[in-house]
Amino acid sequence: MNKIGLIAGNGRFPFLVAQEIKKSGDEVICVALKEEADRELEKFCDKYYEVSLGKFQKIVDSLKDAGANTAVMAGQVKHVKIYSAIIPDFRAIKILSSLVNKKTDTILKTVADEFEKDGIKLMPSHLYLTSLLAKKGLLVGKKLSSSEQKDVDFGFKIAKGISSFDIGQTVVVKDRSVLAVESVEGTDECIKRAYALGGDGAIAVKVAKPNQDFRFDVPVIGTRTVNTLKENKIRAMAIEADVTLILDKDEVIKEAKDIGVTIISV
Numbered sequence: 001m002n003k004i005g006l007i008a009g010n011g012r013f014p015f016l017v018a019q020e021i022k023k024s025g026d027e028v029i030c031v032a033l034k035e036e037a038d039r040e041l042e043k044f045c046d047k048y049y050e051v052s053l054g055k056f057q058k059i060v061d062s063l064k065d066a067g068a069n070t071a072v073m074a075g076q077v078k079h080v081k082i083y084s085a086i087i088p089d090f091r092a093i094k095i096l097s098s099l100v101n102k103k104t105d106t107i108l109k110t111v112a113d114e115f116e117k118d119g120i121k122l123m124p125s126h127l128y129l130t131s132l133l134a135k136k137g138l139l140v141g142k143k144l145s146s147s148e149q150k151d152v153d154f155g156f157k158i159a160k161g162i163s164s165f166d167i168g169q170t171v172v173v174k175d176r177s178v179l180a181v182e183s184v185e186g187t188d189e190c191i192k193r194a195y196a197l198g199g200d201g202a203i204a205v206k207v208a209k210p211n212q213d214f215r216f217d218v219p220v221i222g223t224r225t226v227n228t229l230k231e232n233k234i235r236a237m238a239i240e241a242d243v244t245l246i247l248d249k250d251e252v253i254k255e256a257k258d259i260g261v262t263i264i265s266v
Contacts, residue, residue: 002026005068005120006045007059009075010036012222012247013125017074018044020128029068031059035086036077053077054088056095056111060118070121072128073108073216078186103166105209108216124214126245134265136241140253141262144236148203151176152238155205156266163209169219172234174202188228200233208243221263222247226255236262 004026008014018028018041030045034052042048049062063071088096095114099106112122126133144152155173158181163169168182172194179202180194187206194202208219221239229237239246244265246252256263 002070003029003046003066003068005063005066005071006030007071007073008032008037008041009073009077010038011075011220011224013220013245014041014075015044016132016247017072017125017128021072022046024128029063029066029071031062033075033077037075052086054086054092056092056114057089060091060115060120063120064118069119070123071115072123072125074125076186078184104217105166105213109213112215122215125216125218126214129245132245132247132249134239134241134244134246136265139246139263139265140256141236141260141264144262144264147175148236151203152205152236152264152266155203156207156238156240159205159207160210163207166209169209170204170206172198172202172204174198187225191228191232191234195232195234201235202233204229204234204237205239206237206244207240212243214243219244220247221245221252223251223255226252226259226261229256229261230259234261236264238264238266241265 004021006014006018006028008030021028027046030041030048032041032048032050034050047066051058051062095110099110115122151173154176155171158178159169159171162181170182170187170190171178172180172191179198180190182190191204206219219240221244
């Protein structure tokens with residue numbers, strides 16, 4: 001039996017990872033990021049530590065004390081937290097001061113290197129959830145019109161472009177015009193902004209970064225995403241096939257069908 005570290009942010013992602021680790025017969029050593037994780041996650045873990053986001057050394061020590069030398073990062077951590085009132089420990093201060101910039105990739109790759117120094121290897125976030133990766137094709141909803149398909153193709157190229165600069169991984173388009181580009185605010189807020197600017201009937205497109213590091217920041221959609229699509233009257237959402245996780249897939253499909261939203265994997 002292996003002891004697998006789970007560094008948990010918010011959302012359903014860490015719950016599903018914890019369940020799959022246990023199904024595999026391994027132990028779940030959870031370090032829940034206090035400002036983000038849901039305390040209910042403790043029920044699914046063999047050991048549970050609640051640690052503030054800024055206390056990097058305590059995160060490392062918790063994993064090592066429990067005997068975990070491999071770990072998975074799962075769940076969202078809002079990028080804007082680095083501008084908040086979180087108090088970093090000495091090691092976190094050193095990490096932040098060493099950054100050439102504060103892009104997501106830069107931060108997380110530096111963090112991964114720090115874990116490696118302590119003998120803790122980060123594994124791909126979707127390692128235990130590969131069955132939830134979206135397969136190419138129409139997942140739910142009405143077939144897109146030729147005009148809507150052109151929006152998808154247009155949006156896909158734009159999204160790949162911005163993601164290559166580590167700006168964001170989602171764009172919202174309408175009539176081959178970009179309404180909103182995701183930045184640090186996240187996918188949901190990007191979609192809300194698009195509706196405020198362009199009204200209903202837009203197309204959301206979410207992709208992976210070129211050369212995506214799957215140890216962190218894997219593209220994910222779930223029921224919360226569908227609710228956001230509904231509230232902002234999005235016509236369809238396109239996601240990148242074979243790299244995007246669909247959490248609680250059956251519920252996502254049912255809810256999207258109920259509200260008449262098309263989800264397509266390209």
